[in-house]
Amino acid sequence: MPYDSNRRNTKMLKFSPGLLFPWAKRVIWQDAKLLSSSIGNKPSPHGLPSDYFLHFNRTVQRFGTCSSFMGLPHHKVSINTSPSVNLNAHCDTIFIAAKKRPTVSDSLDVLRTQCERYMEMHGNLTHQSSQVFAQSPLVDSAFIVYDMRSTLCQKFNGDLGCSWLDEIHCYSDRDQISFPHILATLGLNLSPDLNTPGQEFRDRVYINKNNVPMLHIAKRSCHWYYRSFSRCIASEGEEINETHGNTDYSLPANNATGLRVAVIVAGTLQRFMFNSTVKHLVRPMARNEIFVDFYASLTTAKAEANRSGTGYADHLQPDPALPRSNFDDSIDIEEYLRKRIGSDLASIGALKIQESIDIDSEPMLKYRREQAVIDKPNEDPDQRFPVFDIRSKDIAYQTANANRNILRMHLAIENLWASVLKWEAEESFKYDYVMFLRDDSLWLNNFNIDNLVKKEGDIFIPACDARDPPLDPHEISDHILISRRNSADLFGKYYSTLFQTDIKGCTDDLSEKIRMNGKRGCNSEMILKWVTDEQRLKVTRVSQGDIPFQRSANVELPDGSNMQCFHKFCQSENFPLKPTKVNKHLTMCKKIDWNALFLSKMNNSASE
DSSP, X not given: OXXXXXXXXXXXXXXXXXXXXXXXXEEEEEOGGGOOOOXXXXXXXXXXXXXXXXXXXXXXXXXTOSEEEEEOOSSHHHHTTOSSOOHHHHHHHHHHHHTTOGGGSSOHHHHHHHHHHHHHHTOOTTSHHHHHHHTOOOEXXXXXXXXXXXXXXXXXXXXXXXXHHHHHHHSOSOHHHHHHHHHHTTTOEEOTTTOOTTGGGSOEEEEOTTSOEEEEEEOGGGSGGGTOXXXXXXXXXXXXXXXXXXXXXXOOTTOOTTOEEEEEEEEETTTOOHHHHIIIIIHHHHHTTOEEEEEEEEEOSOOOOSSOOSSSGGGBOOOTTSOOOSSTTOHHHHHHHHHHHHHXXXXXXXXXXXXXXXXXXXXXXXXXXXXXXHHOTTSOTTTTSSOOBOSSHHHHHHHHHHHHHHHHHHHHHHHHHHHHHHHHHHHTOOOSEEEEEETTEEEOSOOOTHHHHTSOOSEEEEOOTTOSSOOOTTOOOOSEEEEEHHHHHHHHTHHHHHHHSOHHHHHHTSOHHHHTTTTBOOOHHHHHHHHHHHTTOOEXXXXXXXXXXXXEEEEEOTTSOEEEEESSOXXXXXXXXXXXXXXXXXXXXXXXXXXXXXXXXXXXHHHO
């Protein structure tokens, strides 16, 4: 090999995919530091692919390019505290790291000169190459995918590697420093199809002068630092691919350490209690060596409230911990969520942020509505399914809105469940527990799954036996549902389950006092009990102290401050949820005089 430095010699192989394997049609380079994989029910710590052929298809095959790289993440080890990912920040971070680890490069003086030279060379933004350089196309070169099937790609990857190795030969051994310069001088441009606002958060595809895609850079939030590299790379809507079968690696029911838990949340971004979910649910489990995968579907359109006239419903705001998005598709919030979850030793199973959930084109609901219009032509077709309550015009209107929100939530969960099944099949494992959460779940203390693992039962729900008003004997709480894996499919596909459920049978089982001469049917908590009874599931009611959360709201006050309150409240007789110093001030939303509070805050703001 030509160099004394093994680091430099390694790059000869890394950037010359045809050198060792001239016969190979597909080449994937993976640094040795990433060589740790899943064992049994334990996931890969980096979220690396379990099937490299699939990963090839999800990168160069999907985008039609000759090579694919991972974008350099917006992370302290890459850019220190810089607000953006750029070459200057990356260079400075290397120099800072060199103070503790001088071997970070074999020539720091040359590295400094190299960084300054690139910035000087590409300072004139009237040049096309400098415009590409200014897009900061930085990559992490620890994982590279090459397509060597065509002459075009063989030549492109060869030219890319030769140019890159020339820079490494002349300057420092830090190959990621020279990549933006190499890309800028290859005559490529960012594809106009993907050149949209917030490009730094997105996948990038660079095309040649003939508009042929040549090089792909995966969005930086998919980086293995955030523990879901392979899953994040995959596109939505992929079919389940059982590449390794579906082996069940479940651990004994009384052993919490090493469990795999899926947390599933569906709802609106406006109501999403993210910060407390990370702090008191995800983090405690992850730090107790429980492997947590987080699945979330969040909509950005403002949903119509089920109940009006509450005094606060029109003033709800997103979790103050979440950044305010600058983009229509909230791509910056997606990155924030991926980084927060990954930084807390968990991983993202699926994350979907979209304007709304389309229930109008769903076939089962379309048919149900057509029949409803025939039966009751003067009614809202969603007024009687799944919940039925027409005691007054206002209540009927609220019920129809509530039904649409219920159906959207469960359809979103069913879509997420498809991702759960996909990863279980592809990665050859089974979750031990699945948690189905509401978006407005405010966790008030640390959750300890040990408290449930030791109990018997198929599913675990809050007892709510000290609730005011109390639950009806036909109800069980649907504020949260924690299921062992063998019974979780029913709730992952609860949207479909609703259409297969005998709702009339549920209603007929109620007393005449509740039915009120045919004006009321089963509410959502009654339907849940009916379904679990029909399926003969063992439902274990647990104390609120075991599941320390309440359904809550973030309310924006006129002075811009945030106020939290409980809009639903469950309590248990045994081991009740007790307030902590941090949340002892919280109360029920309905107990607050919102008119007086808003007036007071407006007066205070006016006097300042």
